[in-house]
Amino acid sequence: MNEQATSDQNIHIPSAQEYLPAVTTSSDERQQLQAMIGQAMILAENAHKFEVTDVKSYEAAAENRKVCRHAKDRADAFRKSFTDPLNGVVKRWNAFFKPPMDTLMTGADIYEEKLLAYDREQRRLASEAQRKAEMEAAAEKLRLDREAERTAKALEKKGAPEAAAEVRASVPDVPAVPAFVAPVRPQGTSIVKVYTGECYDLKALAIAIGNGLAPLSLIKIDQSALNKYAAATKCELAIPGVKFTISETVRQRS
Secondary structure: OOOOOOOOOOOOOOOHHOOOOOOOOOHHHHHHHHHHHHHHHHHHHHHHOOOOHHHHHHHHHHHHHHHHHHHHHHHHHHHHHHEEEEEHHHHHHHHHHHHHHHHHHHHHHHHHHHHHHEEEHHHHHHHHHHOOOOOOOHHHHHHHHHHHHHHHHHHHHHHOHHHHHHHHHHHOOOOOOOOOOOOOOOOOOOOOOOOOOOOHHHHHHHHHHHHOOOOOOOOOOHHHHHHHHHHHHHOOOOOOOOOOOOOOOOOOOO
């Protein structure tokens, strides 16, 4: 059954003001943060010039690092005081529109599948009609050829070989005219092929890549998993094609 929508779906789209958060900061808080970041920026920008040569400079470097990290954390917290509410707004808008968008996409997909099914059936019918027309045309051509041959032989018996040759040469081609032709699609509508791939055997794919049968670009390295493997094995178990590195970092109590 083909029915047009007879009633509107009542979807209330809220105004931006309904979703926008109210973010406030005091002037003193901003000034204190600006001063802290400014002082830490001086230390950070001169870090490459700083040399650790003794215990005193070592302690100073440790303190400078702590100041830089603390300022960075404060700046990040201040940034999030703005971005987290805004991200919450994005999340709420996405959540608001997801159900109707999912419904609309599902409806569009259903219509698409019906269009594709109809198109496939029309192509099947057209192909079958073409095949039948070609068989009928071939049968008709064979009938005409045999009839012409009988007439030609009769003329040859009467001593008229030239007339017989004309009869044989005059047999017309029989075009294949199918009884069914697929209807023309509406303007602006076309059927295109979409090519996709799905990996169902990762090990087989890896072997194919190793043997040069598939491009290396088909594999994407999971750096997080690789780092976890390195940490779990302490970089002691080698993997072909992987370089493990042990580095050091500084940890400080606040």
